Amino acid sequence: MSKIPVYLMPGLAASSSIFERIVLPEDVFEMVLLEWEIPLDNESLPEYAKRITQKIIHPNPVLIGVSFGGILVQEMARFITARKVIIISSVKTNLEFPRRMKVAKTTKAYKLIPTNLLANVESLSKFSFGEKINQRLKLYEKFLRVRDKRYLDWAVEQVILWKRTVVDESVIHIHGDADDVFPIKYIRNCIVVKGGTHVMILNKYKWFNENLPKIILE
Numbered sequence: 001m002s003k004i005p006v007y008l009m010p011g012l013a014a015s016s017s018i019f020e021r022i023v024l025p026e027d028v029f030e031m032v033l034l035e036w037e038i039p040l041d042n043e044s045l046p047e048y049a050k051r052i053t054q055k056i057i058h059p060n061p062v063l064i065g066v067s068f069g070g071i072l073v074q075e076m077a078r079f080i081t082a083r084k085v086i087i088i089s090s091v092k093t094n095l096e097f098p099r100r101m102k103v104a105k106t107t108k109a110y111k112l113i114p115t116n117l118l119a120n121v122e123s124l125s126k127f128s129f130g131e132k133i134n135q136r137l138k139l140y141e142k143f144l145r146v147r148d149k150r151y152l153d154w155a156v157e158q159v160i161l162w163k164r165t166v167v168d169e170s171v172i173h174i175h176g177d178a179d180d181v182f183p184i185k186y187i188r189n190c191i192v193v194k195g196g197t198h199v200m201i202l203n204k205y206k207w208f209n210e211n212l213p214k215i216i217l218e
Helices: 045-053 068-076 099-107 115-119 131-143 149-160 205-217
Strands: 004-009 029-033 062-066 084-088 172-176 191-193
Touching: 004 068, 004 205, 045 068, 062 068, 068 084, 068 149, 084 205, 099 149, 115 149, 191 205
Parallel strands: 004 029, 004 062, 062 084, 084 172, 172 191
Antiparallel strands: none
């Protein structure tokens, strides 16, 4: 019996090392980690998604994406036949965005985000922002792989301007009830992880290791 290929796409600017604690039974699944590429000039999200699908070498794979990676795998599924599309800490349409993101779109405030600070997270972590933010910066320092300002500006814009308004009913959505980026009150029809934050792929990995195999095989 051939194994089920499972392709995993990390969140915005993150490296695939965010999946380092995710373990699926090796006799059933073959895990393939995807990484972000630098976008080409004026590349749209669908064009980018099509380019990333060229990295998929198995027929009928499972696509799993976290946060912006969840948006991307939904776009990728337009170009290939996927056995399943599973999104984690993400959204199925732009109607699930919190109000602040909708406001950022109308006011174009997202253009003011100092992405160059993200690109240089080490220098940020020299400052003291209080325990919680410092812990998060340490996480960023470890897992933020793409520091290219062009990518960061592009990625933020692609999220905010995402056009999808109709839910693909076949998408499986896993969401934490303590997600501060995409609050659960705006999310419809999802598998809820109690106490799950936006980075639950890192700290709720036991839940995923226990439940993902069932979710994929159902």
